[in-house]
Amino acid sequence: MDPVTVALVLVVVLPLGWLASEFQDNRGLRICVGVLAIAMSFFVAFVAGSLEQMRSNTYFGDASKKLIETTIYALDDGRIDEVKLGLKELAAEYQPSYETRTNYDQLVSVYVKNLKRNRNNE
Secondary structure: OOHHHHHHHHHHHHHHHHHHHOOOOOHHHHHHHHHHHHHHHHHHHHHHHHHHHHHHHHHHHHHHHHHHHHHHHHHHOOOHHHHHHHHHHHHHHOOOOOOOOOOHHHHHHHHHHHHHHHHHHO
């Protein structure tokens, strides 16, 4: 059986089993199923947090790579003033926050597009 399916079944079954065990006389069973249900909730929270962290790493890593590569190519072309202007605009627009990602990838895409467009116009 697929591990994801097993985990999903346990997420549903353990709390229901805990509820059902509360009507039983066996104290050890109630404690055991309750601890397993709580442990499963911590496990699910851990996995969800890990997935969100990986998603954020991908989001910022990809955008940063584009930013760095474009900056290097423009500097190699001797377009120092354009790079400085583009980075100043990016810095002015980027307002980091713990609540949102502040469209970092879109701001970097605008920077990259502007530098590429200016290169093609030369």
